[in-house]
Amino acid sequence: MGAVRSLDETDFRGTRLALPGRVAVLFRMPTCPYSRAFRSRYAQLEAPADVCLADYAVGDFYDTVPLSLEVSVVPTVVGFEEGEVVWRHDGAPGRGLGEATLKRIRVWGAPPATEGKGPS
Numbered sequence: 001m002g003a004v005r006s007l008d009e010t011d012f013r014g015t016r017l018a019l020p021g022r023v024a025v026l027f028r029m030p031t032c033p034y035s036r037a038f039r040s041r042y043a044q045l046e047a048p049a050d051v052c053l054a055d056y057a058v059g060d061f062y063d064t065v066p067l068s069l070e071v072s073v074v075p076t077v078v079g080f081e082e083g084e085v086v087w088r089h090d091g092a093p094g095r096g097l098g099e100a101t102l103k104r105i106r107v108w109g110a111p112p113a114t115e116g117k118g119p120s
Helices: 033-043 064-068 099-106
Strands: 005-007 022-028 051-057 076-081 084-090
Touching: 022 033, 033 051, 033 099, 076 099, 084 099
Parallel strands: 005 051, 022 051
Antiparallel strands: 022 076, 076 084
16 A cells, blocks of 8 residues: 555646556545545555556636546546546545445446446
């Protein structure tokens, strides 16, 4: 388990991430209790060795990066490979994200087709 890398708007080019390799980016809002709870578990995640865990603190939903990626609920985790979006896990309003999302990140997987019916 390594440190979570903090990102800002300079790390993005529209919908592309300006970092190489596999990067899981947690979009969170520091004032959101669901974001804080998930961020704590995310920081303890034992991700695959070739995956960088990163986060982006959303100031508000008018920030350029969340708008370009259509992030409208926090927490949301987006997986990038060589700068391109390959999967995403959107939080459920009033519930956030859960253990199922952490398990999917561990295997670098997209959410199952049935996800979205409850906390993941």
